[in-house]
Amino acid sequence: ILNVEQSPQSLHVQEGDSTNFTCSFPSSNFYALHWYRWETAKSPEALFVMTLNGDEKKKGRISATLNTKEGYSYLYIKGSQPEDSATYLCASRGQNFVFGPGTRLSVLP
Amino acid sequence: NAGVTQTPKFQVLKTGQSMTLQCAQDMNHEYMSWYRQDPGMGLRLIHYSVGAGITDQGEVPNGYNVSRSTTEDFPLRLLSAAPSQTSVYFCASRSTDRTDTQYFGPGTRLTVL
Numbered sequence: 070i071l072n073v074e075q076s077p078q079s080l081h082v083q084e085g086d087s088t089n090f091t092c093s094f095p096s097s098n099f100y101a102l103h104w105y106r107w108e109t110a111k112s113p114e115a116l117f118v119m120t121l122n123g124d125e126k127k128k129g130r131i132s133a134t135l136n137t138k139e140g141y142s143y144l145y146i147k148g149s150q151p152e153d154s155a156t157y158l159c160a161s162r163g164q165n166f167v168f169g170p171g172t173r174l175s176v177l178p
Numbered sequence: 179n180a181g182v183t184q185t186p187k188f189q190v191l192k193t194g195q196s197m198t199l200q201c202a203q204d205m206n207h208e209y210m211s212w213y214r215q216d217p218g219m220g221l222r223l224i225h226y227s228v229g230a231g232i233t234d235q236g237e238v239p240n241g242y243n244v245s246r247s248t249t250e251d252f253p254l255r256l257l258s259a260a261p262s263q264t265s266v267y268f269c270a271s272r273s274t275d276r277t278d279t280q281y282f283g284p285g286t287r288l289t290v291l
Contacts, residue, residue: 112268167220
C-alpha cells in the first residue's frame with residue numbers, strides 16, 4: 070500500500086492571504102497525482118489530474134505543481150476567499166487511488 | 179445525467195444486521211469503487227471493479243461484499259454489521275478517457291449501534 074501524506078493537517082488563514090500545502094507520495098511506479106476539493110457535507114470534486122514531472126495546472130486562483138522525481142506536489146491558493154474553505158485531498162493513482170488524509174483549510178473573513 | 183447516485187443517505191443498524199448500500203452511475207464508466215471515510219484518515223478503498231462481472235479487494239475489504247452484474251450498478255453489502263463499520267461510505271466511478279477523472283457519489287452515513 071502506498072503511503073500518501075499531506076501537510077499541514079489544517080490551517081486557518083485570513084481572507085486575501087495566499088497559502089499553499091503539500092502532498093508527498095512514493096515516487097516509484099508513479100502514474101498520476103489527483104487533487105480534490107471536499108466541502109463539508111458534500112462529496113469530493115476533482116480539481117487537477119497531473120501526470121508529468123514539472124506539470125503545473127491552474128484553475129482560477131488555485132494552482133498546483135508536480136515533482137515526480139522527489140515525490141511531492143504543492144497546491145497554491147492565491148488571495149484566499151471564505152468559499153475556499155474546504156478539505157483538499159490528494160491521491161496517488163496506481164491501479165487504484167491511495168488518498169492522503171487531507172488538509173483542512175479555513176478562510177476567515 | 180445524474181452522475182453517481184447513492185442510497186440511502188443515512189442508515190442506523192444494530193450490530194449483526196445486514197444491509198446493502200446502493201450505488202449507480204449513468205456515465206458508462208467501467209471502473210467503480212467503494213471507499214470509507216473515517217475522522218483523521220483519508221478515504222480508504224474497500225472494493226473496486228474494473229467492469230461488469232469483475233470485482234477485487236481494496237485496502238479494507240473485511241466485512242463487505244460487492245458484486246457488479248451491470249456496468250451501472252455496484253452495490254456494497256455489509257454481511258453482519260459491527261460498530262467498527264460506523265463510517266461515511268462513498269461510491270465513485272472513473273472515466274477511462276485521458277482526463278482520468280474520478281466522480282464521487284453524495285455518500286452514505288452509516289451508524290452501527
